[in-house]
């Protein structure tokens with residue numbers, strides 16, 4: 001695709017997404033500024049990510065450490081050459097323990113903290129780097145076996161979840177900022193609503209039990225369901241296809 005065409009497409013897509021975010025927020029009586037757009041740039045080449053950067057995107061989401069390792073240094077360099085401020089990189093996909101140190105180096109926030117074991121490793125490594133790493137806890141609110149996250153599809157999961165959060169909240173080097181989930185694929189966005197509502201309910205319960213953590217962030221909503229997520233309280237929406245177009249199928 002011609003460069004100009006690519007820019008125009010991303011520009012028009014972004015404008016549409018931003019409008020839809022603002023409309024959904026206002027429709028829910030919320031300030032659109034409460035919702036951070038995380039542009040999901042997995043499988044998107046650096047030139048198109050830079051185009052989004054030039055159009056004002058300052059938060060990008062990647063789901064794999066290996067892919068980020070290849071792209072992020074190139075992008076950091078290109079952005080530095082523009083004299084621009086660094087965007088925030090969000091890790092949104094499952095993190096294998098053995099890649100935790102690398103993830104800490106590459107990413108500014110991890111949405112996908114899904115085990116106490118991983119939290120312990122990240123805590124140790126963040127402390128070694130003299131850093132405090134912001135994290136969101138990923139909850140599996142649908143109970144689908146294909147999904148990562150702490151089991152949280154039913155009220156009976158509360159005791160184990162509370163224990164896990166107690167263990168994680170006590171760790172140095174990590175700062176819990178809230179929750180993240182991926183809703184099941186449905187035929188229409190409305191089908192995701194109960195899952196988003198359920199995530200928010202967990203957040204409210206955990207906030208009562210653990211007032212020492214912030215619990216401010218609710219990372220939920222993707223291309224097919226972000227407006228519903230915003231209506232249910234999302235503070236971060238992770239949007240890929242609506243900005244960059246369909247990903248190649250592999």
Ligand SMILES: *Cc1c(COP(=O)(O)O)cnc(C)c1O
Pocket residue numbers: 040042063092093182222223224238239240241242
């Ligand atoms: C790919 C991905 C997204 C973005 O999905 P789109 O449908 O392209 O908006 C959001 N969250 C996670 C965890 C993803 O892996």
